[in-house]
Amino acid sequence: MSAIDGVDYTPGPLDRDAVTYVAGHRGLVGSAVWRRLGSAGFTRLVGRTSAELDLKDREGVFSFFAETKPRYVVLAAAKVGGILANNTYPVDFLSDNVRIQVNVLDAALKYEVERVLFLGSSCIYPKFAEQPIREDSLLTGHLEPTNDAYAIAKIAGILHVQAVRRQYGLPWISAMPTNLYGPGDNFDPTGSHVMPAMIRRYDQAAAEGAPVVTNWGSGSPRREFLHVDDMAAACLHLLEHYDGPGQVNVGTGTDVTIKELAGIVADAVGYRGSIEWDTSKPDGTPRKLLDVSTLKGSGWSPQINLEDGVRATVDWYRTHRSDRRG
Numbered sequence: 481m482s483a484i485d486g487v488d489y490t491p492g493p494l495d496r497d498a499v500t501y502v503a504g505h506r507g508l509v510g511s512a513v514w515r516r517l518g519s520a521g522f523t524r525l526v527g528r529t530s531a532e533l534d535l536k537d538r539e540g541v542f543s544f545f546a547e548t549k550p551r552y553v554v555l556a557a558a559k560v561g562g563i564l565a566n567n568t569y570p571v572d573f574l575s576d577n578v579r580i581q582v583n584v585l586d587a588a589l590k591y592e593v594e595r596v597l598f599l600g601s602s603c604i605y606p607k608f609a610e611q612p613i614r615e616d617s618l619l620t621g622h623l624e625p626t627n628d629a630y631a632i633a634k635i636a637g638i639l640h641v642q643a644v645r646r647q648y649g650l651p652w653i654s655a656m657p658t659n660l661y662g663p664g665d666n667f668d669p670t671g672s673h674v675m676p677a678m679i680r681r682y683d684q685a686a687a688e689g690a691p692v693v694t695n696w697g698s699g700s701p702r703r704e705f706l707h708v709d710d711m712a713a714a715c716l717h718l719l720e721h722y723d724g725p726g727q728v729n730v731g732t733g734t735d736v737t738i739k740e741l742a743g744i745v746a747d748a749v750g751y752r753g754s755i756e757w758d759t760s761k762p763d764g765t766p767r768k769l770l771d772v773s774t775l776k777g778s779g780w781s782p783q784i785n786l787e788d789g790v791r792a793t794v795d796w797y798r799t800h801r802s803d804r805r806g
């Protein structure tokens with residue numbers, strides 16, 4: 481137990497029969513975590529859609545915790561979007577996310593949840609952080625302006641988890657994923673992240689035989705992409721093998737330019753036309769490659785390479801595109 485972190489806990493296998501709440505269980509990450517926990521033998525998974533329980537409603541959240549009394553919580557519910565959505569609606573990204581996480585973490589404290597895994601994002605780090613980005617770069621420089629409101633909300637979440645550890649001694653943890661993709665993603669053409677946006681755009685262009693597609697920005701920023709099934713596996717791994725106040729980066733340790741990503745997506749859908757770039761759209765941070773040595777050191781590495789993951793996501797999209805988010 482350290483002086484600034486009053487926790488004395490040794491991680492180990494979680495109880496498969498304990499009530500386990502996955503907040504955001506219909507989203508990209510939450511649905512993958514739900515599948516992973518299900519396949520690992522968890523028998524009492526609990527989830528609520530936002531229509532059933534708006535996590536911004538503090539009273540509703542406390543009633544839900546009083547009723548279900550979870551022993552473990554994975555907090556994968558958040559207001560999430562790509563660069564344009566973050567840049568256009570900073571109030572929503574700040575206010576919704578602060579409220580969701582404060583309500584869930586306060587209720588989890590009141591009902592003495594044993595293990596909480598809070599999910600942030602690699603955008604919490606300074607825009608020009610040294611690459612690859614180590615966990616201790618947090619709060620050492622200015623944020624990327626297109627997502628500063630979201631990043632501040634997520635930084636508050638990390639601090640909230642650390643504060644609970646320090647003041648109440650509960651072994652809660654935080655993970656900071658890189659850019660994620662996979663089945664269950666949001667394929668909205670304007671609100672989504674780059675991967676689902678490109679899959680949708682290139683798939684349509686291939687189907688229509690379009691001669692040109694236009695992407696956002698210059699194509700020169702670099703991004704690191706992790707398949708969400710790997711992310712879900714990392715979540716369970718961290719819950720069973722990691723305890724500490726510091727947030728843990730979750731990524732692959734390799735990145736590609738957005739131009740390279742466009743080529744990978746074009747190949748996966750069979751698009752043969754040309755590619756143009758709309759530089760009136762923001763590039764965002766030039767690079768955010770995570771240093772994943774903490775995670776690797778704890779014994780976990782990703783399994784799904786980018787090309788395979790993109791092909792599988794294209795297959796999933798083609799089967800599910802008529803669904804709510806497809």
Ligand SMILES: NC(=O)C1=CN([C@@H]2O[C@H](COP(=O)(O)OP(=O)(O)OC[C@H]3O[C@@H](n4cnc5c(N)ncnc54)[C@H](OP(=O)(O)O)[C@@H]3O)[C@@H](O)[C@H]2O)C=CC1
Binds near residue numbers: 506529657
């Ligand atoms: N996608 C990515 O590239 C990355 C994601 N992350 C983090 O992972 C976490 C999950 O993101 P992701 O799965 O991509 O996001 P999604 O948008 O796919 O899912 C978010 C989930 O949150 C739920 N939710 C949102 N608002 C509310 C609310 N007011 N009350 C109840 N539930 C709500 C939604 O529920 P419903 O569907 O019922 O409306 C949805 O299931 C977030 O914390 C995000 O910051 C981090 C890095 C990268």
Ligand SMILES: C[C@H]1O[C@H](OP(=O)(O)OP(=O)(O)OC[C@H]2O[C@@H](n3cnc4c(=O)[nH]c(N)nc43)[C@H](O)[C@@H]2O)[C@@H](O)[C@@H](O)C1=O
Binds near residue numbers: 561698703765
């Ligand atoms: C996960 C992460 O997600 C966001 O940050 P981001 O990494 O910049 O994510 P993005 O996927 O939206 O863009 C990545 C790059 O890709 C380019 N790009 C090209 N064409 C499209 C396109 O069609 N759509 C989008 N969205 N981007 C495109 C785009 O211009 C940019 O250079 C933040 O919300 C942040 O808060 C966060 O946490």
